[in-house]
Amino acid sequence: MKSLESIVERCTELAFDLNFTHAKEWKAEEEGRVLVGYMPVYIPREIIHAVNGLAVGIMGAGDRKQIIKGDAYYQSYICHIPRGIIEMALDDNLNDFDGFIFPAICDVIRNLSGMFKVIQKGTFVKYLDLPQNFQSHIGGEFYHKEMEHILEYIEKINGARVTTEKLNHSIELFNHNRRLLEMIYDLRQKYPWRMTNVDLYHIVRAGQVIPVEEHNEILEAVHDHLQKDIGVKQDRIKVVVSGSFCEQPPVGLIKSIEMAGCYVVDDDFMIGSRWIQGDVDDASGNPLKALAEAYISRSPFSSSVYDVDNPKEGRLADLVKKRKADGVIFAAPSFCDPALLDSPILQKGCDDRKIRYIGIQYSENTGQFKVIKEQVGAFSDSIKLWEDEPVAV
Amino acid sequence: MIIQKEMIAGLFKDLASVKESGKKVVYTFIPGNLSELIRSFDMLPVYPEINALQSGMRKKSGEFIREAERHGHSEDVCTYVKCDVGMMIKGNIGPTGEKLPDPDLLLLSYTGCFTFMKWFETLERLYPGVPVALIQSPYQEDATITPEMTEYMVKQLKEEVIPKMEEVSGQKFDEEKLKGILKLSAEAEDWIVKIFDSTKHRPSPIDAYFAGVYYIGPINIGFRGTQEAVDYYKELYKEVQERIAKGLGPITPEGVMKEEKFRLVVEGPPNWTSFREFWKLFYDRGAVIVASSYTKVGGVYDYGFRHDSEHPLETLAEYCMNCYTNLNLPQRINLLEKCITEYHADGYLTNSIKSCNSFAAGQLMMMRELEERLEIPVGFIETDLVDPRYFSYSNIKNRLESFFEMLEQRLLIEQD
Numbered sequence: 001m002k003s004l005e006s007i008v009e010r011c012t013e014l015a016f017d018l019n020f021t022h023a024k025e026w027k028a029e030e031e032g033r034v035l036v037g038y039m040p041v042y043i044p045r046e047i048i049h050a051v052n053g054l055a056v057g058i059m060g061a062g063d064r065k066q067i068i069k070g071d072a073y074y075q076s077y078i079c080h081i082p083r084g085i086i087e088m089a090l091d092d093n094l095n096d097f098d099g100f101i102f103p104a105i106c107d108v109i110r111n112l113s114g115m116f117k118v119i120q121k122g123t124f125v126k127y128l129d130l131p132q133n134f135q136s137h138i139g140g141e142f143y144h145k146e147m148e149h150i151l152e153y154i155e156k157i158n159g160a161r162v163t164t165e166k167l168n169h170s171i172e173l174f175n176h177n178r179r180l181l182e183m184i185y186d187l188r189q190k191y192p193w194r195m196t197n198v199d200l201y202h203i204v205r206a207g208q209v210i211p212v213e214e215h216n217e218i219l220e221a222v223h224d225h226l227q228k229d230i231g232v233k234q235d236r237i238k239v240v241v242s243g244s245f246c247e248q249p250p251v252g253l254i255k256s257i258e259m260a261g262c263y264v265v266d267d268d269f270m271i272g273s274r275w276i277q278g279d280v281d282d283a284s285g286n287p288l289k290a291l292a293e294a295y296i297s298r299s300p301f302s303s304s305v306y307d308v309d310n311p312k313e314g315r316l317a318d319l320v321k322k323r324k325a326d327g328v329i330f331a332a333p334s335f336c337d338p339a340l341l342d343s344p345i346l347q348k349g350c351d352d353r354k355i356r357y358i359g360i361q362y363s364e365n366t367g368q369f370k371v372i373k374e375q376v377g378a379f380s381d382s383i384k385l386w387e388d389e390p391v392a393v
Numbered sequence: 394m395i396i397q398k399e400m401i402a403g404l405f406k407d408l409a410s411v412k413e414s415g416k417k418v419v420y421t422f423i424p425g426n427l428s429e430l431i432r433s434f435d436m437l438p439v440y441p442e443i444n445a446l447q448s449g450m451r452k453k454s455g456e457f458i459r460e461a462e463r464h465g466h467s468e469d470v471c472t473y474v475k476c477d478v479g480m481m482i483k484g485n486i487g488p489t490g491e492k493l494p495d496p497d498l499l500l501l502s503y504t505g506c507f508t509f510m511k512w513f514e515t516l517e518r519l520y521p522g523v524p525v526a527l528i529q530s531p532y533q534e535d536a537t538i539t540p541e542m543t544e545y546m547v548k549q550l551k552e553e554v555i556p557k558m559e560e561v562s563g564q565k566f567d568e569e570k571l572k573g574i575l576k577l578s579a580e581a582e583d584w585i586v587k588i589f590d591s592t593k594h595r596p597s598p599i600d601a602y603f604a605g606v607y608y609i610g611p612i613n614i615g616f617r618g619t620q621e622a623v624d625y626y627k628e629l630y631k632e633v634q635e636r637i638a639k640g641l642g643p644i645t646p647e648g649v650m651k652e653e654k655f656r657l658v659v660e661g662p663p664n665w666t667s668f669r670e671f672w673k674l675f676y677d678r679g680a681v682i683v684a685s686s687y688t689k690v691g692g693v694y695d696y697g698f699r700h701d702s703e704h705p706l707e708t709l710a711e712y713c714m715n716c717y718t719n720l721n722l723p724q725r726i727n728l729l730e731k732c733i734t735e736y737h738a739d740g741y742l743t744n745s746i747k748s749c750n751s752f753a754a755g756q757l758m759m760m761r762e763l764e765e766r767l768e769i770p771v772g773f774i775e776t777d778l779v780d781p782r783y784f785s786y787s788n789i790k791n792r793l794e795s796f797f798e799m800l801e802q803r804l805l806i807e808q809d
């Protein structure tokens with residue numbers, strides 16, 4: 001078995017390869033393979049897999065690419081992620097991609113889909129209108145049709161016809177992937193010192209850009225490693241990070257949170273890879289329906305999901321409890337309406353339940369973390385020192 | 394203008410007296426509003442955006458926004474939401490100085506803007522226990538309305554919205570009544586298209602942005618589908634025809650605009666906190682707006698869409714999906730191109746709203762695209778809807794001055 005260090009090293013390379021070399025090589029290996037780029041937060045990757053495709057997460061350029069053209073397309077008061085994505089589209093980073101999917105999360109991502117249409121990037125550009133109606137015969141059916149549209153686009157490119165067997169097989173692989181991720185999160189909750197959150201971040205992010213089969217192998221090895229008694233326990237508080245579901249925090253920020261005295265035991269970075277809670281039925285006669293059902297009834301709480309029947313503050317509190325966390329760090333991208341409009345709701349929920357929290361803002365290319373480190377340090381100290389007092393910073 | 398004022402005042406009067414009348418109140422939004430359906434149940438609408446807009450015009454929004462920020466709202470989010478939340482926290486006193494009634498139903502018809510959803514999640518917590526009906530309008534991502542999109546909406550109407558309306562109002566859904574209302578909607582829509590089309594004339598008899606926002610008032614805030622609205626638009630059309638016959642330009646707050654120098658198409662909502670000063674910057678320089686995207690947020694009628702009383706639910710669905718911000722970017726560009734060409738605009742101006750992603754994201758690309766396609770001079774300014782902190786008069790004036798100078802030069806060259 002490969003060492004944990006070498007796995008992490010490989011994943012770190014993959015996670016931030018903005019040329020998506022590995023995915024492009026995968027495509028070149030065989031005739032008829034397609035690459036489909038997708039933006040945060042969630043798409044059913046299973047359906048792409050079932051038609052000889054690879055869904056590649058385009059999670060932004062982070063702090064790894066100089067933005068020159070992107071800034072000319074966006075006003076200063078719009079978040080950072082679309083700048084990096086359009087910069088990549090205008091450069092050569094996204095060449096060889098056959099299509100792009102923009103799942104419904106906000107108006108910025110939605111309008112970015114239109115920008116891709118204007119610059120005619122890829123053979124197809126699909127805004128995936130995820131349903132906000134959570135009844136199977138209404139929202140579920142609509143979502144079913146949305147998935148069929150994606151399959152039609154891909155069939156036009158490579159002629160691949162989807163079958164029940166193929167879809168069920170893909171579902172099985174992604175179920176396995178989600179299960180492994182969940183097991184790793186569970187282990188880290190108990191023994192967070194065995195692997196840093198930054199390392200975990202790279203491992204999860206690598207899974208966005210490589211075939212699921214390969215990622216499953218990586219996760220299996222990581223899981224094996226984490227069962228060993230490695231690392232040294234430190235006096236840190238346990239936190240859940242919430243609000244970073246779309247534009248990703250710079251790795252330096254995650255590192256700063258850890259260095260300031262926290263173990264991050266759950267987060268919503270790339271929540272799409274853990275979206276469906278539990279398994280999707282992989283033995284049904286109608287796998288698209290199974291995927292739609294899973295979305296309708298087993299999505300996590302998220303800023304992209306209307307929560308009228310299932311208030312998000314309660315679900316965040318449940319997560320804090322499940323992870324035995326000491327508090328929450330609300331880390332939202334600057335100018336992110338969905339995350340920032342959710343904050344008062346979630347923070348009130350925390351106040352009502354006496355859950356401690358702190359709120360910070362970032363941009364994917366933030367380079368200075370001194371202030372954040374001090375804030376988080378004060379937060380973790382206050383929890384360690386004054387255990388019983390509710391804290392809001 | 395007087396008729397329009399009376400209509401709106403009447404609505405607020407009705408809202409102030411719901412205790413006596415027993416009428417039920419629905420909070421809902423303008424883009425993709427289901428006015429006709431609400432009316433068919435004899436309920437009264439409250440539009441949070443209108444409250445925010447009115448608060449902006451009455452210089453109250455700054456205080457409300459700060460109040461929301463004190464309650465944990467970020468500086469960087471949609472200011473309509475914050476203004477509305479702040480107003481509610483401070484007692485929900487409406488534009489007429491009277492308290493607005495609490496909602497009996499929260500009707501989230503969320504068209505063209507994701508923030509509406511967030512807004513209602515907030516409202517829902519301010520009014521716990523009030524039923525919520527959500528109807529999602531699929532986005533015209535592929536520049537078309539497919540049968541499944543309509544079907545999805547119709548199902549939501551039948552199984553989500555109408556049953557909740559029946560429950561709240563205590564009335565059964567009356568399709569014939571709805572059909573009658575829809576007939577009047579189509580009539581009003583015919584008139585409003587003719588009115589906005591009048592800007593083809595030189596000089597343009599109306600300003601389709603600064604005055605346009607008043608013209609769209611009745612059709613957008615619950616009067617679509619009433620005889621009153623039809624009469625109002627007929628009257629307005631008559632007035633516009635008279636102006637054309639006399640060769641008159643648009644009316645401004647300082648009287649008739651003297652000389653029409655520049656004809657513009659504007660993309661983006663206006664600023665409300667300094668609305669008059671903002672407008673003056675244009676009419677003082679002889680700039681008239683011949684078309685604007687903002688007047689289409691409550692419905693795009695340019696391509697012939699009219700409410701169709703023969704298919705009442707389908708038509709409501711199509712109406713929702715046809716609102717401006719529910720169009721994809723290429724569709725928006727094409728629509729603006731049509732406006733620039735048909736109304737013979739000399740320039741294209743973007744008013745970018747700091748806190749409105751629904752409009753702002755992509756505006757710069759739209760501007761480039763139009764500049765390239767039509768070789769038209771383009772201008773760009775930044776304001777906010779209702780946050781007075783983001784209206785910098787001198788900055789806007791400077792930018793507009795340079796834009797007007799550019800237009801002047803272009804016109805001189807063209808004359809040569």
Ligand code: SF4
Nearest residue numbers: 079106108246247336
């Ligand atoms: S960071 Fe927030 S505002 Fe920006 S694209 Fe993502 S969800 Fe939208």
Ligand code: SF4
Nearest residue numbers: 471506508749750751
């Ligand atoms: S973001 Fe824009 S369209 Fe959406 S609610 Fe705010 S002002 Fe309205």
